[in-house]
Amino acid sequence: MSTNDCKTVQPYLSAYHDGELAAGQAATVAKHVESCEACAAELSAFESLGSAFAQAPIPAKASDLWQRIERELPAAAEPVTLSRRFSVWIRESPYGVGVVSMAASILLLLGVGLWYGGGQDGMKNTAGGMAMHSHEGEEGMSADHMAEFAGVMDDYLQKLPSDPDGAEQMLLTKYDGEKVDAEGAVRLVGYRPIVSSGLPDGYSLASTSVLKMPCCTCVKAVCKRSDGSTLVLFEHDDEEAAWFGDRRQSMATCGDKDCCLVDLDSSIAATWKQGTRSVTAVGVRDQEEVAKLVTWLDKS
Incomplete structure (x- = not known):
């Protein structure tokens, strides 16, 4: 580098x-x-x-700490919020100084x-x-679940080049997928898929679906190049998932985005931040194609 x-x-x-x-x-x-x-x-x-x-x-906690807090709470009829209770204790309790130091x-x-x-x-x-690192999803993923997920993705990647329809059906079945239009996606995930604004010249949208994957609920868009080959875009909330196991990874600037690139043998996968979410493109030919997609989607 x-x-x-x-x-x-x-x-x-x-x-x-x-x-x-x-x-x-x-x-x-x-x-x-x-x-x-x-x-x-x-x-x-x-x-x-x-x-x-x-x-x-770390300051030691007295055995009667919570009893002291209760005694120091104001007895006024007005609602007492947690922040108010804490501020009273910090101001008057002999233990407040230690807590402030730790908070600082x-x-x-x-x-x-x-x-x-x-x-x-x-x-x-x-x-x-x-x-919690966001690629663990809202509820987090155990190491076993992540390993299982990476194994499913590996099977998907092997099937995708020769049987894209079979690969898509495998994920739909595994992760309770539902094919949707743009409005259906909004209903299920709360946002309009980025591909709903169109794709660059030479690409067409074959299908859009919502998958309840272990990391998060995401939108999957199957795109076709003019030569009939398949490119898949995943739009997801987690920043960058360990979807691809121990495959070789590198970082590069594509367009104006920092991308994580993963070697998929005959193709690559690329993940980058797109607004408040992330996009993972699977089946990309090279870094130049990643830059083309990044630039287009950033203007959509």
């Missing part, structure tokens, strides 16, 4: 430090950090903060995560995974 990759690598430094990246992504970040002093310094900052937080003392430490770590990690994405990767 060259230093031009810094803007692509930096959002992943916190997750790399916490051991949350897939093997391919971790190897890419490690290789870049070895030759980039700026990114190595940022990674070192995460390590120092993690060490400082681990050594910070947490806020400091969150702030650094936002600075280095890039907004909400950084916060989700801060302080050893204090917030």
